[in-house]
Amino acid sequence: MRQFFAIIGHPVAHSLSPRFQQAAFDASGLDAAYLPFDISPEQLPQALAALRILGVAGFNITLPHKEAIPGMVDGLSETAREIGAVNTVVSRRGEWLGDNTDGPGFLLALERFLEENRLAFPSHVLIFGAGGSARAVLWALARRPFRAICLVNRTRSRGEALLNLPILSGIPDRTACALDQTSWRDWISNAKNPLVINTLSLRAFAGNEIPFPPLEGLSLSDATLFDLSYVPSKPSGAGPEEGGRTPFLEMGSLFGAPSQNGLGMLLCQGALAFRLWTGKEAPVDRMEEVLRLATGQKSLWKSL
Ligand SMILES: NC(=O)c1ccc[n+]([C@@H]2O[C@H](COP(=O)([O-])OP(=O)(O)OC[C@H]3O[C@@H](n4cnc5c(N)ncnc54)[C@H](OP(=O)(O)O)[C@@H]3O)[C@@H](O)[C@H]2O)c1
Structure with a gap:
């Protein structure tokens, strides 16, 4: 049947x-x-x-x-x-x-991106957002030897609550900041080769005249950017250099930092779900081809 x-x-x-x-x-x-x-x-x-x-x-x-x-x-x-x-x-x-499968999918996508772009595994990570997907990201990061996490959220107390989760007890340095505080800007400016992850929902970017969260004035040329969203700020075909760049990654392009959107994570979490349902390895190449055709993004793994 x-x-x-x-x-x-x-x-x-x-x-x-x-x-x-x-x-x-x-x-x-x-x-x-x-x-x-x-x-x-x-x-x-x-x-x-x-x-x-x-x-x-x-x-x-x-x-x-x-x-x-x-x-x-x-x-x-x-x-x-x-x-x-x-x-x-x-x-x-x-x-x-x-x-x-979001947590394991995020980790697979991050590691593939770092490997394909010959980037070292970072030790410092700044995360924007404290919703459901931030929880999955933190679960994944707790499995790798990160030394310091700064979590930035509109509602600071939500960020603080996440950083107190027992799974994070192995990460010695954990800081929660409110989005409208300036302390996270100091934190990121002093971090070496930081990984900057955006998990804010698109609502946070809608209708803001100033790109949000504001990254101007920061020097993040040694950072790596990962946005969980894969909704581009411009429609596909708007220009080769824009393909796949979300509003958050548009801001990152100011620094020329290596950037990944959430399409690779979408693929990895979906492939893991497929295996759970069927007990079979997912046909990942076919799934990736469908995602590339649907979005017009040429590669899920090359820096955008
Ligand atoms: N690529 C993938 O496979 C994948 C998987 C999962 C999720 N995602 C994407 O990740 C994003 C977040 O998902 P989620 O499940 O974590 O969402 P969520 O639980 O609704 O969390 C939303 C976050 O955005 C913040 N936020 C919402 N509106 C805001 C505003 N106007 N100003 C400032 N901050 C605002 C919230 O802050 P407060 O705590 O202050 O409300 C919270 O930190 C979505 O774009 C989703 O599509 C992608």
Whole structure:
């Protein structure tokens, strides 16, 4: 019988997951359909009940539901428990296991980017944002020998709470700053070869006359930039040098710093979800090809 997979979010129409996951099922010769469903937070309990009745084999979860799902499934993987959010649910004989492939997917994408661009692994990292994806990023960073983290968020207390997570106890130097404080600018100016990661949602960039968060005046030529977003500031085809650059990475282009958007992470988290659902290695080359065609971005791994 044909298997059925889904992604739920609000909104979800922009998601590239249906395209590359369907291509992965087709390339693997599996009889499966992967469908997007726009579900508001109020509709979430009924939507999950409907997915159970329909016999969904697995599904992805995107904004804004990732942190609500842990309390609504039958069990959690250790990764999902540590991150406190679920982006992938696997159904085994009707029992739902919540997992999280964002953290491992982020780490795979970061390491591939550093390797392909011959960049050393940084020891200092500044992260903008303290939402669900920042939790996944911190989980990943806790697995590598980082020495210092500065977390910058509009709501400073949210950043502080994340830095107190037990998984980060091995990182000796942890600082939380509010976006409107200047102390993070001093921190980043004094860090050597820092990794700067943006996890702020696009809402933070919308309607701001000054690019946000303001990076002008900083000298970050030895930094590496990673934006989890992959929505470009200009449509594809606007010019070869603009392809794939998000509003955050546009700011980074002022410094000529190596830059990566979230498309590689999207691919890696999707490939891990595919393996959880099917027990088979994902056809990564085909999935990557679909992402390149859908976005017009020539490479997921070369610096933008
Ligand atoms: N590439 C991938 O595979 C992948 C995977 C996961 C997520 N993502 C992307 O990562 C981004 C964040 O996702 P998320 O799940 O972490 O979102 P989230 O949980 O909603 O967190 C949003 C963050 O943005 C901040 N923010 C929102 N509006 C703001 C504003 N007007 N001014 C200043 N700060 C604002 C919030 O600050 P407060 O705490 O102060 O509210 C919070 O830190 C999204 O663009 C998502 O698409 C990509």
